């Protein structure tokens with residue numbers, strides 16, 4: 001029987017898995033995951049624990065037939081392929097800059113050994129690079145991208161075999177890898193959602209049946225369970241967006257339409273990064289290159305710790321530390337605060353998110369930060385500055401979200417929790433006074449922006 005390796009990366013699932021289907025069609029399959037220290041650099045303990053929990057669940061869904069190795073994939077994958085006498089290595093396409101370069105090196109090493117490198121599918125409904133303007137270029141504006149993306153369409157979910165035959169390696173989980181995974185789970189500092197594909201599919205069904213109808217109206221509410229909270233599953237490929245899109249086929253109600261648009265944002269940012277790999281560290285649009293920034297100081301640490309004295313900002317940053325997740329609207333508000341109240345560069349915020357978010361996604365994180373900074377794709381002019389107080393009134397009208405994450409404000413009823421400075425006992429339980437005056441910093445940000453663009 002021919003033997004293939006299936007190298008799993010951002011596709012930790014059994015169902016709707018085109019690369020798995022392709023590998024199984026060719027004969028016996030052995031799935032492998034490589035814990036690559038380079039790839040994991042910058043991930044904090046919560047993110048690592050989420051990966052460990054997901055790998056454990058993936059191994060179960062592969063009936064234990066998942067090999068886990070620690071090391072540099074350019075060495076590990078060819079060595080394992082040789083050990084097993086594999087004739088091919090199958091994978092889902094990686095589309096981010098570092099992953100693309102790594103895959104090129106692995107493909108080269110395999111070619112030198114006469115082993116095929118076969119890529120099928122990607123973590124997206126439409127593989128980045130496919131949707132193009134009439135001039136053959138990538139889009140930089142979301143609305144036309146979304147239109148072209150919908151018109152392009154996507155395949156039906158892939159059918160994958162129920163059971164897998166394949167070779168048995170000398171060792172399933174390398175002891176060093178097992179020790180790492182165990183320590184990540186033991187040291188997990190945050191509450192994790194249930195891991196694995198069955199849990200992800202259950203979360204999707206609950207959202208689809210119970211909350212999708214009100215999604216379009218409620219999405220920006222932080223106090224309600226308004227979003228799907230599927231992002232952490234999508235980030236590791238436990239769910240594929242095509243599975244969700246297939247389930248919504250033919251629906252044109254506001255909830256489904258809005259949800260598909262949000263998935264399109266994920267695909268858009270992946271596409272932008274695919275066309276502009278340099279935008280990972282540099283600004284996509286260079287109009288603000290003359291911008292001046294402050295040095296990170298105690299106020300930056302107050303932002304990280306959720307102690308700025310602005311309740312919505314602090315509730316979001318504390319939720320990030322406690323759960324590795326926060327709602328989209330709150331992400332925008334905390335990002336705006338870092339950029340436009342603290343006058344710090346977007347990379348600093350993106351790095352903090354990369355450490356803590358369990359749904360961390362290189363393209364979505366980088367380009368959402370740049371969107372708020374005004375250096376990225378359309379729609380967010382640099383002079384749009386979120387007011388953390390009026391945003392709180394809209395996202396959390398009764399203060400329930402703020403009280404949930406800030407115990408020092410739990411004694412303030414209703415919207416009083418959003419303005420503790422207006423109440424004589426607002427700071428009684430140690431909630432910090434505001435570290436800055438938003439109106440003054442807003443004016444300062446606008447001055448800096450005007451100077452940067454030469455206006």
Ligand code: FAD
Pocket residue numbers: 219226227228229230231232234235259262263264265266267269326327328329331332335353357359360361362364365366368369372
């Ligand atoms: P839902 O509202 O249920 O949306 C469904 C799915 O659509 C999400 O799971 C996600 O995959 C996608 N989506 C929704 N909004 C966006 C968006 N603005 N950009 C890209 N995809 C989107 N999302 C990440 O997945 N990883 C990140 O690292 C990340 N970093 C962000 C950083 C900043 C500064 C901001 C403002 C947003 C960031 N987002 C990121 C986007 C968004 O906040 C999250 O995808 C969303 O909050 C996840 O919650 P949900 O699954 O309930 O989303």
